Amino acid sequence: MTTTEQNIDEILIPILEKVSDPEIPVLSIMDMGVVRSAVVKNNIVNVKITPTYSGCPAMDVIGDDIKLALKQAGYESKIELILHPAWTTDWITPRGRKALEDYGIAAPLNAEADKDVLLNGKRIVKCTNCGSTNTRLVSQFGSTACKAQFQCDDCQEPFDYFKCLK
Secondary structure, three states: OOOOOOEEOHHHHHHHOOOEOOOOOOOEHHHHOOEEEEEEEOOEEEEEEOOOOOOOOOHHHHHHHHHHHHHHOOOEEEEEEOOOOOOOHHHOOHHHHHHHHHHOEEOOOOHHHHHHHHHHOOOOOOOOOOOOOOEEEEEOOOOOOOEEEEEEOOOOOEEEEEOOOO
């Protein structure tokens, strides 16, 4: 079972919410759920972040962006990358899911529905343009490995679907 508990000092939340995900700039790192802990002690913020997948190239950028945001707010910081528990799409906030869809990326379904869509061709991924579920898988991989490419058969628009990761 994956824990979803976070330990973030409330004073740091508005600062961290301003740090964007470098691959999906409409999402903050808080929306993505990669910040697992951020605690101030003696004016130094210890931040623990979890990559969306092992080897994610954006983690160095995210760490640097966190340090910069905290420095601008008057804090020194230490960033620690943690791999356990592994990140899951369950950690994407409701606000983050809406931002994904507004940006043109379908939010992840649950694990069972995800398998039905990616392996069995079930038509339940909602088009981010017109809202139709008359959509089909075009490619297992979209603009990044964590996304699949879909197309709507009603409006003909292509779009990415963020795969469920657990």
